[in-house]
Amino acid sequence: MSTTPYGEATWDLVPGHTALVLIDLQNDFLHPEGWYATSGVDISHMRRVIEPTRELVAAARAAGVPVVWTRHGFREETAGTFPTLRPFLRDGGLRQDTWGYEICEELRADGFEDxxxxxxxxxxxxxxxxxxxxxxxxxxxxTVLYGGVLTNQCVAATSKDSNFRDFKTIVVEEATGTTMPHLHDPAIEMMRVGWCQVSALADMTAQLQAMTAPAVT
Known part of the structure; x- marks a missing residue:
């Protein structure tokens, strides 16, 4: 008899002890006029996160769950090896204090709040x-919910570090995307069997809505 070498996590969303972290949903990654798209990178899989993110954020706000947005960027002197690994970023893109560094306009309109x-x-x-x-x-x-880009890079790295810090970590699958879609499912599976819960958007929004429902007496 073989033994499954992992157990799938299932975490509760507890009022006052749950947060939503959205990773790098910036113009340069997601906007058709951002650095990735104008450099010839296919951003269609990343852009799939926009509507699920809106839905997830709305449910989180209704449940009183705080929302944290990360922005990835650098200045030349702090770039490290990144431009070598992403040659199309050597001359621009993901630079602090630029339009491309800001939260994507489509999400600022009805997702991001001051x-x-x-x-x-x-x-x-x-x-x-x-x-x-x-x-x-x-x-x-x-318990911390995560969405954002890229599934196989910043989402995977951040969710793993979240687990290292003993947060009960949940990645919302539809709210993640990547520039290399063939790596999305393997990255999701790696996270699921390695260090976090992976959940469907509908399940998470239902749990968030349940947090807002009045108690039955």
Whole structure:
């Protein structure tokens, strides 16, 4: 008899102890006029996250769940090896204090709000040399939902680091996307069997809505 070498996580969403983190949903990644698209990178799979993100954010706000947005960017002196690994970024893109660095216009219109938390990052993990953990601890978060781009890179790295910090980590599958769609499903499976819960959008929005429902007496 063979033994399954992992157990799938199932975490509860607890009022006052849940947060939503959205990774790198910026103009340069998602907008048709952003650096990725204008450099010839196919952004269609990444853009699939826009509507699910709107739905997820709306459900989170209704449930009183705080929303944290990360933005990935750098200045020349802090770029490290990134431009070598992404040659099309050597001359521009993902630069701090530019239009491309900002939260995608399509999400700012009815997703991002001024009361949300913003976290700057310059490496794949949203926890590396950032204040993300400080924000989440300050919010008393125990369970953290994640969406964003890219599935196989920043989402995978951040969710793994989230697990390392003992957060109950949930990745919302429809709210993630990548530039290399053939890597999406393997990355999702890697996360599911390795370090976090992976859930469907409908399941998460239903759980968030249940948090807002009045108690039955």
């Amino acid at each position: 009361g949300d938390f913003l976290c700057h990052k310059s490496r794949l993990s949203g926890f590396y040399l950032t204040d993300l953990e400080l924000i989440l601890r300050g919010l008393h978060a125990e």
